[in-house]
Amino acid sequence: MPVALEIVSPEKLLLSRPVDMVVVPAEEGDIGVLPGHAPMIVTLRGGFASLYEGGKVTTKLFIAGGFAEITPERCTVLADEAHPAAELSKAEGQRRLAAAEQAWEAVDKMDVAARDAALAALQVARAMVDAAEAP
Amino acid sequence: MPSLKALRIRINSVRSTQKITSAMKMVAASKLRRAQVQAEAARPYAERMERMLSELAASVAGNKAAPRLLVGTGKEDTHLIVAVTADRGLCGAFNSNVGRAVRTLVQKLEREGRKVKIFCLGRKGRDFLRRDFADRIVGDVSFAGKRRIGFADAEEIAVRITSMLNEGGFDVCTLVFNRFQSVMSQVTTEAQLIPAPPPEAAAAPEAGSAMRAMYEFEPDEETILARLLPRNLAIQIYSALLESAAGEQGARMTAMDSATRNAGDMINRLTLNYNRTRQANITKELIEIISGAEAV
Incomplete structure (x- = not known):
């Protein structure tokens, strides 16, 4: 069962799709979120959120701080700003x-x-x- | 009865007014679409922010050291009213509705013996409120000349309001703006920003309460809340600005549509008048010629 990942910035919903794992840059160190993760609310620092699908990183998004809400089924990233790595x-x-x-x-x-x-x-x-x- | 020339000039002037109003209507329609898209794009963040905030507020409930943005200063002496209006006119009663709502609110609060301060977002609101309440306006921001409102603009305003709160400038903050309901109707709304009203989601305890107790917080509730609350304020201001921007275009579209129609009616009336006058003139000339011929 994948994690339903959502990345939203104040200006738009950037990404909403199920992934195998996502690594978010939390304030006190990166957190890897797999399905069934304990519910958490964390603050984020600037860094990459990496999406893992099929054992490798498929997408990387730069997150400029914000918050993330993690539950066993989903991971919602409220980014202050978010940019695809290429941009x-x-x-x-x-x-x-x-x-x-x-x-x-x-x-x-x-x-x-x-x-x-x-x-x-x-x-x-x-x-x-x-x-x-x-x- | 006006002369033919005068009528012709009037018809032409009404016709060019009609051209302007119908062009403005088109422009408003296309801007409306853009504003609506932007307002919709901002909604997911606001929704999720609200959900997270209600989790947090529930877990720090009853804590006396809760941040001021959440619980206020504990007094209700000074009110800050944030009035959101457009920067341009020609959009029907859009701006004066907000102005009127603010005026009633100010009068009501002052009758209760409270002090009132006003913060204007948008040029028209400032111009309107300056007439009656010039001494109560503590600041204004206008977006004239900006193509689109960004989140950074809202954040800047939120920072100004927060620093006013921390300096003890006010106790309660209310936002007055036009909520976009449909193209035809915008509803003037008052929303309390500080202290934050208790989230309604807390009133749904069925499955939620068991879930809520399990949340872990990193670093800790207070730190997260201290960062989340200013964001939430900025988000609320941002969404009010977007709603108001969409509403402004909707109101302008409606106003310009009826102006175009009115101009059309007027052209019809004037044309009728013009034709009658022309015919009367011809008849008069004919009578003159015939009676002249008979006299000979």
Whole structure:
């Protein structure tokens, strides 16, 4: 029995199909979701969600942070942004990295929420650059 | 009775007005389709977000340290009203409906002795509300010149509202916007954003309650909730903006359709008038000629 995977961004439903396994980039390390996984709600960092079908990766999507809800039957990824791997551009990633670094310099380090948000943006931008460089 | 020339000029001017209104109707129709597609595309995320939020809200229920976005400040002294309108006019009562709803709300709240602040999204709402409530407007955002509204725009607004909440700028936040019901009708809706109203899904405990207890959270409920709530606020604003954008085009289409029809009626009337006048003139000239000939 496959996992019903859904990847949605605020602007559209990107993907909705059953897969054998999906690896999502959770905040505290990647999580591989197979059918029958324990129900979980996790936060995501920037990175690739890899879809496994027939023993190999068939699709890779870049997820720029968000949430995932996992139940034994399905896995719903609420991505802040999601792009197919082929659409990533290094220039865009670097532009965002520069902006995030600037924001990090400007942020009030005593304000925990703002600091975390800036840090998360920085992580997403770095992951985007890395992802764009990787083949 | 107006002269023939004056009538001809009027007919021509009404005809060119009709051309403009019918062109605007076409444009609104095609923009409406695009806006509807966008609004529909945004719906799955909002639905799933709501489902996740109700899971989370259930598991932190009763926790006193719950985030402000969820439970508010515990007071009801200052209200923030977010009015969503269009940036352009010529769409019937679309904008003034929101304006009127806001005005009634403000008057009601002030009678109860509460302080009111207004945040305007869209140029027309600002222009309308500035007349009566200029001192209560705390900010406005307009999307004039933007081809389509992106999620980033909504997020920016959500950030502004959240920082106002954290500075103690208001206690309760209400969103007033036009919900797109059909092309013909848009319903002015008030939705409370902060504190978040209790999710209705919690009222369905049959199979859900057993499932809910089993969720694991990583990192933990509070952290997830702290990240989820601002997103949820942005999503609600985003979907209100999209609904309003679709409604605006629908309202404009209807308004322009009836304007085109009215112009057509007017052209018919004027043409009739023109023909009568022309005939009367001919008859008059004939009588003059005949009576002139008889006199000779």
